Amino acid sequence: xxxxxxxxxxxxxxxxxxxxxxxxxxxxxxxxxxxxxxxxxxxxxxxxxxxxxxxxxxxxxxxxxxxxxxxxxxxxxxxxxxxxxxxxxxxxxxxxxxxxxxxxxxxxxxxxxxxxxxxxxxxxxxxxxxxxxxxxxxxxxxxxxxxxxxxxxxxxxxxxxxxxxxxxxxxxxxxxxxxxxxxxxxxxxxxxxxxxxxxxxxxxxxxxxxxxxxxxxxxxxxxxxxxxxxxxxxxxxxxxxxxxxxxxxxxxxxxxxxxx
Amino acid sequence: xxxxxxxxxxxxxxxxxxxxxxxxxxxxxxxxxxxxxxxxxxxxxxxxxxxxxxxxxxxxxxxxxxxxxxxxxxxxxxxxxxxxxxxxxxxxxxxxxxxxxxxxxxxxxxxxxxxxxxxxxxxxxxxxxxxxxxxxxxxxxxxxxxxxxxxxxxxxxxxxxxxxxxxxxxxxxxxxxxxxxxxxxxxxxxxxxxxxxxxxxxxxxxxxxxxxxxxxxxxxxxxxxxxxxxxxxxxxxxxxxxxxxxxxxxxxxxxxxxxxxxxxxxxxxxxxxxxxxxxxxxxxx
Numbered sequence: 001x002x003x004x005x006x007x008x009x010x011x012x013x014x015x016x017x018x019x020x021x022x023x024x025x026x027x028x029x030x031x032x033x034x035x036x037x038x039x040x041x042x043x044x045x046x047x048x049x050x051x052x053x054x055x056x057x058x059x060x061x062x063x064x065x066x067x068x069x070x071x072x073x074x075x076x077x078x079x080x081x082x083x084x085x086x087x088x089x090x091x092x093x094x095x096x097x098x099x100x101x102x103x104x105x106x107x108x109x110x111x112x113x114x115x116x117x118x119x120x121x122x123x124x125x126x127x128x129x130x131x132x133x134x135x136x137x138x139x140x141x142x143x144x145x146x147x148x149x150x151x152x153x154x155x156x157x158x159x160x161x162x163x164x165x166x167x168x169x170x171x172x173x174x175x176x177x178x179x180x181x182x183x184x185x186x187x188x189x190x191x192x193x194x195x196x197x198x199x200x201x202x203x204x205x206x207x208x209x210x211x212x213x214x215x216x217x218x219x220x221x222x223x224x225x226x227x228x229x230x231x232x233x234x235x236x237x238x239x240x241x242x243x244x245x246x247x248x249x250x251x252x253x254x255x256x257x258x259x260x
Numbered sequence: 261x262x263x264x265x266x267x268x269x270x271x272x273x274x275x276x277x278x279x280x281x282x283x284x285x286x287x288x289x290x291x292x293x294x295x296x297x298x299x300x301x302x303x304x305x306x307x308x309x310x311x312x313x314x315x316x317x318x319x320x321x322x323x324x325x326x327x328x329x330x331x332x333x334x335x336x337x338x339x340x341x342x343x344x345x346x347x348x349x350x351x352x353x354x355x356x357x358x359x360x361x362x363x364x365x366x367x368x369x370x371x372x373x374x375x376x377x378x379x380x381x382x383x384x385x386x387x388x389x390x391x392x393x394x395x396x397x398x399x400x401x402x403x404x405x406x407x408x409x410x411x412x413x414x415x416x417x418x419x420x421x422x423x424x425x426x427x428x429x430x431x432x433x434x435x436x437x438x439x440x441x442x443x444x445x446x447x448x449x450x451x452x453x454x455x456x457x458x459x460x461x462x463x464x465x466x467x468x469x470x471x472x473x474x475x476x477x478x479x480x481x482x483x484x485x486x487x488x489x490x491x492x493x494x495x496x497x498x499x500x501x502x503x504x505x506x507x508x509x510x511x512x513x514x515x516x517x518x519x520x521x522x523x524x525x526x527x528x529x530x531x532x533x534x535x536x537x538x539x540x541x542x543x544x545x
Contacts, residue, residue, distance in 0.1 A: 027447070027456035034463035041467045042318060045477055049333045050325040116456065166306075174303040174360075179310035187317050194324035 006102065011078075011110045018115055025115045032119030036069050036127075039189065054193035059134050060221055061190060066127025067145075067213035068189045071152030073121030079157040081112035086167040086175045092257050105248045109157065124149075141220040144230060151233035152212035156185055158240025159207055165251035185209050191218075204232075211236035285379045286387040293391035308399050311355070315348030318472040333477060339503070340474065342414040345407040346499045347471050349400040354434060354494060356389035358441040359458045366448040375537070382442065382529055389438045418504020425511050426502035432518035433494045439525030440465075440490060446529070449536040464489070470496030474505075490521040 019025065043065065047058045056064075085108075088094050097104055128149075132141060159181035166177050188209040192200040203210040215229035297304060319341065326337040333340065362385060365371040374381055407415040417423035444461040451457070466472065467482070468491040475483050475496050486492045497514050500506050506514060 021451065024451045024456065027451055027460075031456045031459035031463065035459050035466075038463040038467040041482060042321075042472045044479060044482070045473045046321060046325060048479055049477060050329060052328075053321070053324060054328075116459065170302045170306070172300045172303045174300060174307070176303050176307035176310055180306065180313060183310050183313040183317070187313065190317070190321055195320055199320075 003102070007107065007110060010107065011113070014111045015113050018113055021115070025118075028114070028116030029119040029122075032073075032116040033123050036065075036120065036123040039186070040065065054191040055223065056191040059131050060217075062127050063131035063135070063217060063221070064191070064213055065189045066124045066129075066131060067149065067152065067217065068124070068185060068209075069120045070124030070128060070149045071156055071212060072185065073117045073119070073124055074149055074153035075157045075160070076114045076117030076120060078113065078153070079109040079160075080114040080117065081109050082157065082160045082164045083175055083178060084112060085164045086178075087173050089167045089255065090173050094255060095257050098252075098255075104252070105161065105245060109161075135221060138220060141217075144216065144220070148212050148216055148233045151237040152209070154237040155208060155212055155233075155240045156181065158237075158244035159184070159209070161244035162247045165247045168251040168254040181207060188214055208232075208236035208239065282379060286383055289379075289384055290387040290391050293388040294395060297391060297395040304395065304399065307355075308352070311348070311352045312403075315344070315351070319344050319348075322473070335474060335476060338411060338414045342407065342411050343474050343499055343503065344472075345403070345411070345415065346502065347495050349403055349407075350430065350433070350495055350498060351469070351471055353393055353396040353400050354437040355396060356392040356438060356441065358385060358389050358438060359445045359461070361385070361388065362442070362445045363448040363457060366445075371540075382526075382533060385442065386435075386438055389441075390434070393434055417502050418507075422502055422504045422507075425515065426498050429493075429498040429501050429515060429518060432515065432522050433498050435522040436490050436518065436525060437494045439522065439529050440494075442529040443525060443532060446532050446536050449540065465491050465494070468492055469494050470499075474500075490525060493518045493521055 040062075043058070043061060046053070047061075052058075053061055097108055100107060128145060132145070160178055163177050163181050164175075167175075170177070184203065184207050187195070187199075188203055192203055192210045192214050195203070200210070204215065211232040213233075215225060215232045217223075218225040219227060219229045322333075322337075322340060322344065325333065326340075335343075362371075365374060371381075374384070377384075404415070417426065440461060444457050447457045447460075468486040468489050470478075470486070470492055475486055475492060478486070486496075493514075497518060501511055501514065
């Protein structure tokens with residue numbers, strides 16, 4: 001169990017270092033809440049012009065919004081370091097990580113928590129709680145939602161790792177390619193039924209962000225989806241872990257370090 | 261270095277140049293930025309892909325809304341889609357790397373080397389931002405063409421006058437966007453993370469620029485708020501002029517408002533920068 005302690009100490013130290021910057025904490029909180037409100041403002045515009053989206057009412061879509069924000073916040077709180085990978089590959093800063101006696105991927109991911117994650121986490125949790133209360137959701141939904149959020153954050157982080165590993169081949173300090181999975185996650189804030197079939201399948205099977213809230217949420221909220229969809233979140237997370245780990249190991253083979 | 265050269269360098273460093281005092285230096289910076297953009301073209305292409313996904317989401321949501329209830333929104337579908345496509349292109353074209361570039365230089369202390377150069381920091385950033393924008397415009401060309409094929413005449417300017425006025429409006433939109441980013445990025449003098457700066461500007465831009473819907477579809481309170489902010493002049497104003505949604509005196513009024521915001525925000529950026537430089541402390545040796 002020593003390795004768990006090592007990871008925990010590394011994470012705690014990184015978080016403490018971040019929390020030293022009080023102004024950053026409040027700016028991050030405020031701005032991530034602002035970003036969520038900006039997205040919600042679009043929802044306000046849409047529901048001013050339409051009563052529902054593919055049979056999902058405004059409150060039900062707010063549930064999807066909240067789940068997405070909470071999964072995003074969880075990922076940013078625990079696994080955010082992947083966003084720095086492009087710069088590290090260019091500057092050769094991965095050298096140090098590769099000399100540690102740890103599994104490089106999880107250790108790398110946990111050692112840079114972001115403070116704005118709290119804003120996304122709080123906003124997402126409030127939206128989910130509010131929508132579940134208003135919808136009179138069954139007890140099973142309340143019990144499963146935290147698990148779905150954790151699974152969602154793992155699925156999302158896995159996709160970030162896969163896209164982040166492109167940095168081993170496409171050299172450059174920019175992280176635009178990481179915005180691809182990020183924007184695909186934002187697409188699942190709306191019911192997948194509104195999208196063309198190929199895109200809906202992509203978001204359920206290939207980049208399975210729809211699996212952690214749209215599928216199981218649709219079942220517990222009575223959208224005539226099959227019961228087994230409640231199993232989709234852990235399946236998607238497990239699939240994501242396997243793929244991300246494989247791609248990371250392959251990606252490291254292309255890492256060339258840097259000269260002095 | 262010869263004595264004459266040395267004296268010339270000393271005299272250049274001693275003389276404070278005005279904002280546009282040495283145009284050749286800014287042109288050189290612009291050219292090098294264009295080259296840098298071409299060097300990182302893979303990054304630009306992935307950026308285009310990410311932006312394409314981001315702009316497609318509201319488009320697909322609206323597509324569903326029109327399919328479900330064609331007469332509910334007060335704007336015809338073809339006009340709305342032309343607006344969204346043009347808005348997405350314009351937003352991508354105005355997507356300059358000011359926050360990334362300046363924020364990184366402030367955080368790492370590299371800004372110290374910028375201060376040694378005998379050029380105006382803000383105008384130097386403006387010339388680099390211009391290269392970003394022109395490079396992005398090149399990438400937007402094929403997207404505009406796809407819009408022409410799918411939406412036909414709807415995506416064309418309403419008249420020659422609309423086209424000319426919208427071109428002027430786009431130039432002003434560029435200066436406004438640059439100046440907003442330049443004002444926001446200076447928060448990096450006071451915070452450690454760059455995320456908050458980018459996110460705050462991005463949130464306001466997304467909400468009040470009219471990027472995901474024309475302001476006519478907004479609830480009254482959001483529309484009223486956007487009237488008092490500069491963000492609508494980066495997307496909604498140029499596109500509304502281009503599509504002929506406004507004409508005559510209203511076009512002149514909007515262009516005057518844009519000019520006012522552009523000057524105000526550019527000067528605000530200078531004032532904040534001067535204040536930040538007074539308290540700037542860079543360690544090392």
